[in-house]
Amino acid sequence: xxxxxxxxxxxxxxxxxxxxxxxxxxxxxxxxxxxxxxxxxxxxxxxxxxxxxxxxxxxxxxxxxxxxxxxxxxxxxxxxxxxxxxxxxxxxxxxxxxxxxxxxxxxxxxxxxxxxxxxxxxxxxxxxxxxxxxxxxxxxxxxxxxxxxxxxxxxxxxxxxxxxxxxxxxxxxxxxxxxxxxxxxxxxxxxxxxxxxxxxxxxxxxxxxxxxxxxxxxxxxxxxxxxxxxxxxxxxxxxxxxxxxx
Amino acid sequence: xxxxxxxxxxxxxxxxxxxxxxxxxxxxxxxxxxxxxxxxxxxxxxxxxxxxxxxxxxxxxxxxxxxxxxxxxxxxxxxxxxxxxxxxxxxxxxxxxxxxxxxxxxxxxxxxxxxxxxxxxxxxxxxxxxxxxxxxxxxxxxxxxxxxxxxxxxxxxxxxxxxxxxxxxxxxxxxxxxxxxxxxxxxxxxxxxxxxxxxxxxxxxxxxxxxxxxxxxxxxxxxxxxxxxxxxxxxxxxxxxxxxxxxxxxxxxxxxxxxxxxxxxxxxxxxxxxxxxxxxxxxxxxxxxxxxxxxxxxxxxx
Numbered sequence: 001x002x003x004x005x006x007x008x009x010x011x012x013x014x015x016x017x018x019x020x021x022x023x024x025x026x027x028x029x030x031x032x033x034x035x036x037x038x039x040x041x042x043x044x045x046x047x048x049x050x051x052x053x054x055x056x057x058x059x060x061x062x063x064x065x066x067x068x069x070x071x072x073x074x075x076x077x078x079x080x081x082x083x084x085x086x087x088x089x090x091x092x093x094x095x096x097x098x099x100x101x102x103x104x105x106x107x108x109x110x111x112x113x114x115x116x117x118x119x120x121x122x123x124x125x126x127x128x129x130x131x132x133x134x135x136x137x138x139x140x141x142x143x144x145x146x147x148x149x150x151x152x153x154x155x156x157x158x159x160x161x162x163x164x165x166x167x168x169x170x171x172x173x174x175x176x177x178x179x180x181x182x183x184x185x186x187x188x189x190x191x192x193x194x195x196x197x198x199x200x201x202x203x204x205x206x207x208x209x210x211x212x213x214x215x216x217x218x219x220x221x222x223x224x225x226x227x228x229x230x231x232x233x234x235x236x237x238x239x240x241x242x243x244x245x246x
Numbered sequence: 247x248x249x250x251x252x253x254x255x256x257x258x259x260x261x262x263x264x265x266x267x268x269x270x271x272x273x274x275x276x277x278x279x280x281x282x283x284x285x286x287x288x289x290x291x292x293x294x295x296x297x298x299x300x301x302x303x304x305x306x307x308x309x310x311x312x313x314x315x316x317x318x319x320x321x322x323x324x325x326x327x328x329x330x331x332x333x334x335x336x337x338x339x340x341x342x343x344x345x346x347x348x349x350x351x352x353x354x355x356x357x358x359x360x361x362x363x364x365x366x367x368x369x370x371x372x373x374x375x376x377x378x379x380x381x382x383x384x385x386x387x388x389x390x391x392x393x394x395x396x397x398x399x400x401x402x403x404x405x406x407x408x409x410x411x412x413x414x415x416x417x418x419x420x421x422x423x424x425x426x427x428x429x430x431x432x433x434x435x436x437x438x439x440x441x442x443x444x445x446x447x448x449x450x451x452x453x454x455x456x457x458x459x460x461x462x463x464x465x466x467x468x469x470x471x472x473x474x475x476x477x478x479x480x481x482x483x484x485x486x487x488x489x490x491x492x493x494x495x496x497x498x499x500x501x502x503x504x505x506x507x508x509x510x511x512x513x514x515x516x517x518x519x520x521x522x523x524x525x526x527x528x529x530x531x532x533x534x535x536x537x538x539x540x541x542x543x544x545x546x547x548x
Contacts, residue, residue, distance in 0.1 A: 045375060060440055067439060238473075
């Protein structure tokens with residue numbers, strides 16, 4: 001295109017800025033609503049125990065060289081013997097997280113609350129933007145871009161002749177949706193409920209299987225070579241004392 | 247663990263507050279953050295804030311934290327009336343709160359009403375069986391009553407779940423030592439060394455326990471752990487130096503008849519003895535004669 005499109009300043013005042021402001025306000029509102037609805041989770045004794053068990057096994061692995069061989073072997077046996085070792089998980093007994101979710105209505109309820117607080121405002125704002133501002137060119141970015149960015153920046157405008165550096169209002173909405181995370185972590189603190197990436201992590205972490213990490217810990221404990229560090233310490237102590245005395 | 251900078255900061259604030267220089271709230275916050283035990287000062291300065299409505303309301307929501315802190319400090323100082331008043335205020339503000347319920351249990355405990363306190367704690371535990379503080383209070387209560395075996399039982403139950411809690415392992419180790427159950431204590435100290443391998447005090451305590459257990463192998467191990475203590479402290483630990491001397495002389499006596507080819511580092515004991523002599527010469531020269539006599543008795547003096 002040879003000549004530039006002229007954007008009305010009214011578009012800036014009534015579309016661009018209100019859209020951003022509304023997105024910020026909704027994000028803040030969502031944070032507080034989800035804070036209100038969050039139910040305090042009582043951790044399961046078994047899960048707590050497994051977490052502590054892993055910490056202790058890890059300590060044993062890293063500090064193994066500081067205790068006598070016999071004590072180390074006793075501990076390793078205690079953790080990883082095939083009959084009733086703490087880290088040994090019998091096959092087939094691992095609880096299926098999916099089944100666990102269905103058996104515990106609270107868990108499903110929690111998930112639903114989280115999802116509701118995320119999805120409802122998003123659908124509403126998207127509908128609002130679509131209804132009022134569809135087809136607008138709302139802004140222009142000050143540098144040229146290749147055609148590839150057309151689907152990202154001109155969502156909702158089906159004109160292939162418009163320069164790619166113009167941004168449609170719907171695309172502006174999406175940019176705000178994903179781009180405001182930094183701002184939210186500034187105004188709401190680090191652990192805000194609007195953080196989508198964290199939510200993703202939680203989602204994928206949902207299928208987290210504690211028995212797997214127990215098994216991994218057991219394997220790495222089994223291959224630890226015990227090399228008692230203490231005999232070396234006698235020589236080192238000697239050297240230290242010599243240094244002190246000299 | 248309190249780092250050195252925090253310690254100096256604390257003592258600076260302490261002198262400032264004690265001399266009426268203000269900053270009482272900052273001092274109390276620091277005490278709370280570092281979890282140090284300054285109950286008398288917390289009681290004094292905390293009460294001076296709480297009794298002044300203007301200062302108190304300027305704290306905002308932190309007011310309630312201060313009430314809790316002062317209540318615990320008051321119980322520690324046996325001013326139970328103050329504690330009772332604080333808890334009453336908190337009760338009014340937060341009815342049904344478990345945290346306040348815990349304080350009430352502690353108040354009963356401070357009064358010595360063991361059965362009532364026990365009842366309060368167990369009802370709290372029913373609601374939340376994973377409350378670490380209450381588990382620990384129960385252990386402390388059993389210990390205060392003199393039921394050491396019960397305390398051991400509670401502690402073992404607690405450690406079955408929270409097995410990475412090294413402070414509890416330490417408590418258990420000390421209880422076992424007080425009951426002369428050295429094998430069990432040795433296990434606990436091994437656990438402590440595993441969790442914090444660079445703390446010389448655990449090495450020292452483990453060595454003490456091993457030395458007390460006796461037997462050639464234990465004595466040799468004890469000597470090794472005394473050596474590691476010396477290494478970790480840079481030769482400044484007098485107890486470890488004495489430990490080396492005692493271990494070597496005991497090993498020498500046991501291994502007298504046997505072959506001596508596995509005798510390790512014969513120099514270590516003489517070095518330790520010289521270090522001890524030097525230390526005494528510098529710091530307590532009047533007791534030097536006692537030391538030389540003792541070392542001669544152990545036949546390690548060079």
